[in-house]
Amino acid sequence: MERKITIPETIDRIELFGNLDSNLEAIRQATGVDIFQRDDGLILKGENLDLAEGILAELAAVLQKKEPLDKQKTAYIIGLKQEGLSYSDSNVSRDVICFTHKGKPLKPKTVGQKNYVNSIRNRDIVFGVGPAGTGKTYIAVAMAINAYKNKEVQKIILARPAVEAGERLGFLPGDLQDKVDPYLRPLYDALYDVLGREAALRLKEKEVIEVVPLAYMRGRTLDNSFIILDEAQNTTREQMKMFLTRMGFGSKMVITGDITQIDLPRGKKSGLVEATRVLKNVRDIDFCYLTDVDVVRHELVRKIICAYDQYYKKYPDELEE
Numbered sequence: 001m002e003r004k005i006t007i008p009e010t011i012d013r014i015e016l017f018g019n020l021d022s023n024l025e026a027i028r029q030a031t032g033v034d035i036f037q038r039d040d041g042l043i044l045k046g047e048n049l050d051l052a053e054g055i056l057a058e059l060a061a062v063l064q065k066k067e068p069l070d071k072q073k074t075a076y077i078i079g080l081k082q083e084g085l086s087y088s089d090s091n092v093s094r095d096v097i098c099f100t101h102k103g104k105p106l107k108p109k110t111v112g113q114k115n116y117v118n119s120i121r122n123r124d125i126v127f128g129v130g131p132a133g134t135g136k137t138y139i140a141v142a143m144a145i146n147a148y149k150n151k152e153v154q155k156i157i158l159a160r161p162a163v164e165a166g167e168r169l170g171f172l173p174g175d176l177q178d179k180v181d182p183y184l185r186p187l188y189d190a191l192y193d194v195l196g197r198e199a200a201l202r203l204k205e206k207e208v209i210e211v212v213p214l215a216y217m218r219g220r221t222l223d224n225s226f227i228i229l230d231e232a233q234n235t236t237r238e239q240m241k242m243f244l245t246r247m248g249f250g251s252k253m254v255i256t257g258d259i260t261q262i263d264l265p266r267g268k269k270s271g272l273v274e275a276t277r278v279l280k281n282v283r284d285i286d287f288c289y290l291t292d293v294d295v296v297r298h299e300l301v302r303k304i305i306c307a308y309d310q311y312y313k314k315y316p317d318e319l320e321e
Helices: 013-017 019-031 049-064 071-082 111-122 136-149 176-195 197-205 237-244 271-278 299-314 316-320
Strands: 002-006 034-038 041-045 125-129 155-160 209-213 225-229 252-257 285-289
Touching: 002 049, 013 019, 013 049, 019 034, 019 049, 019 071, 041 049, 049 071, 111 125, 111 136, 111 285, 125 136, 125 271, 136 155, 136 176, 136 225, 136 252, 155 176, 176 197, 176 209, 197 209, 237 252, 237 271, 252 271
Parallel strands: 125 252, 125 285, 155 209, 155 225, 225 252
Antiparallel strands: 002 041, 034 041
8 A cells, every 4th residue: 555645845844853764764754654755745655654653743743833843752642642642732741741762651640740840831930848758859851851952952951959868978988079979860760751861961962951969059130040059958048049049031940849858067047947937928939839749659658658657747856856
């Protein structure tokens, strides 16, 4: 069986076919249909012509909407069509944040996460406050990568305060970078999961992505950047104010933290706790509060969080010890 399809002149063929025809090859592998370029269109030969043509139409529709079409999105669209679904269906595509390097779509999984994503899309400064496992950091990193791919920002900056959670990492061997890397590991993990290790390291080498301790932010003005402050409950009030005032034109900030896991020395006030009080009435700043309902890790994580919450409600004085 053979079919000829015409490609509209408004479609960039290089983007549609992919680098070195990688998109066409992905369609061949998924459908078994051979694809040949001919003048103003393509010749399809094989059995699953409707499926192959449908995938090409979906890819073309994405380009006509001026959306970026990368390898990950192509893989996702092909997978949807194989299941009889359409990416252009708003119910399928509207909640997708971005795609991992394996083509897996990243979507908010709870109402709280969805509200968090919407706030990041619509506000320049967003605080994501909630317990472990609610996706605060992971979603923020995914949104940052999506903003960079869509050319909304030129740089991604990920920062964390270097505060020990009861351990003494200062005695670890190595240079300064070796000593601070343990604090930054969760940020690297999220980057590698979404972008892939090699792509993330390439962007880091080009200084498109910075993963740094919070102290390295002092004195900088950050324009056209997506800036994430993770574990913000461990900032002091001075550090939080310093961080928030680094924001430049065309930038977006997301601050994440869990106010039930503060590791600051006794007598130090959390900058995150103070910010939730000082900035709560400032327009254009959103505070998103995630709860145990939004936990997307193992079911036991949610149960552990609930158990601790109930215990400290019963014995509040123990929080002060």
